[in-house]
Amino acid sequence: MRKVGRRDYRRTTEGELDLLPMMNVFIVLIPMLLTSAVFLKVTVIDTKVPSAAAAEPANEEASLSLAVTIKDDYFVVEGDGIAKQVIARADADADTQLALALANVVSNHPDNRDVMIISEPKTHYKDIIAVMDISRASGLPSASLVGAP
Amino acid sequence: MRHHAKRNRLKPSNSLILTSLMDILTVLVLFLLKSFVIEGEVISPVPGVSLPESSSNTAPQSSIVIAIFNDSVMLNGEVVASVSRSVSSGDLLIAPLADKLDAAREQSAEIARLRGATEEFKGKVSIQGDREIDFAILQRVMYTCSVSGYEQISLAVIGTSS
Numbered sequence: 559m560r561k562v563g564r565r566d567y568r569r570t571t572e573g574e575l576d577l578l579p580m581m582n583v584f585i586v587l588i589p590m591l592l593t594s595a596v597f598l599k600v601t602v603i604d605t606k607v608p609s610a611a612a613a614e615p616a617n618e619e620a621s622l623s624l625a626v627t628i629k630d631d632y633f634v635v636e637g638d639g640i641a642k643q644v645i646a647r648a649d650a651d652a653d654t655q656l657a658l659a660l661a662n663v664v665s666n667h668p669d670n671r672d673v674m675i676i677s678e679p680k681t682h683y684k685d686i687i688a689v690m691d692i693s694r695a696s697g698l699p700s701a702s703l704v705g706a707p
Numbered sequence: 708m709r710h711h712a713k714r715n716r717l718k719p720s721n722s723l724i725l726t727s728l729m730d731i732l733t734v735l736v737l738f739l740l741k742s743f744v745i746e747g748e749v750i751s752p753v754p755g756v757s758l759p760e761s762s763s764n765t766a767p768q769s770s771i772v773i774a775i776f777n778d779s780v781m782l783n784g785e786v787v788a789s790v791s792r793s794v795s796s797g798d799l800l801i802a803p804l805a806d807k808l809d810a811a812r813e814q815s816a817e818i819a820r821l822r823g824a825t826e827e828f829k830g831k832v833s834i835q836g837d838r839e840i841d842f843a844i845l846q847r848v849m850y851t852c853s854v855s856g857y858e859q860i861s862l863a864v865i866g867t868s869s
Contacts, residue, residue: 584732591739601866602767679843683836684759705846
């Protein structure tokens with residue numbers, strides 16, 4: 559009992575930290591960091607537009623003109639020398655199927671980096687972004703957005 | 708002596724136990740420091756726009772911002788055109804937006820000239836589109852941008868990776 563009392567006494571005299579300055583620093587730091595904290599990270603997807611002064615497709619033979627068409631209820635994957643594939647969007651694994659189809663194309667034509675994403679006027683922006691995500695994940699980083707003719 | 712005894716007696720109830728509080732604060736500070744962004748440009752979404760989610764993790768760069776949501780097309784926070792009117796007119800070019808883009812380009816060229824900078828006009832624009840907008844308006848905005856010389860178009864999204 560006496561020992562405990564002695565230890566308590568020592569702690570209050572020798573070990574007592576003056577925490578006030580540190581608290582002040584924290585109290586200033588926390589609001590500052592909270593206001594600058596980014597909880598939603600905004601990133602970007604770079605796209606290219608088929609420019610108005612449409613550059614002549616110089617290497618037309620080499621180009622695959624791979625296109626993914628987003629229709630209301632299905633995706634169409636087509637291109638020169640590629641078997642046309644239709645994927646129903648109602649399927650639960652439509653995204654996986656599309657990724658597979660694109661991955662197939664990529665493995666058959668490894669030097670092709672371009673894909674056209676053909677959308678209809680009523681296509682939702684989020685669907686376009688989703689298809690761009692899928693094509694980028696499948697190894698087609700350069701997507702251009704095209705309107706349905 | 709009596710005073711001393713009183714102080715000693717009060718001590719246990721009087722001193723705050725700050726250790727746990729300090730632990731919390733330390734963890735908070737570390738967490739906030741971790742989320743502190745130094746590299747790249749931090750762009751915050753225009754209020755009212757709910758950006759789509761994407762796995763992209765390209766850092767945004769500073770540029771002029773076109774926001775498309777509800778029925779308005781905004782350039783740098785100023786409403787310049789209406790979505791429904793732009794879409795219903797058959798023209799791909801949104802004339803008021805093109806005017807503002809040209810004005811913005813001339814302004815930035817003027818500023819560059821006054822500063823004596825010789826940097827090229829980069830033609831960067833980022834489009835913050837609400838996830839529910841239609842391709843028709845996006846196509847018109849992108850077309851207008853490219854006609855006005857803004858050819859590096861980036862679509863702002865919410866990064867879900869990392």
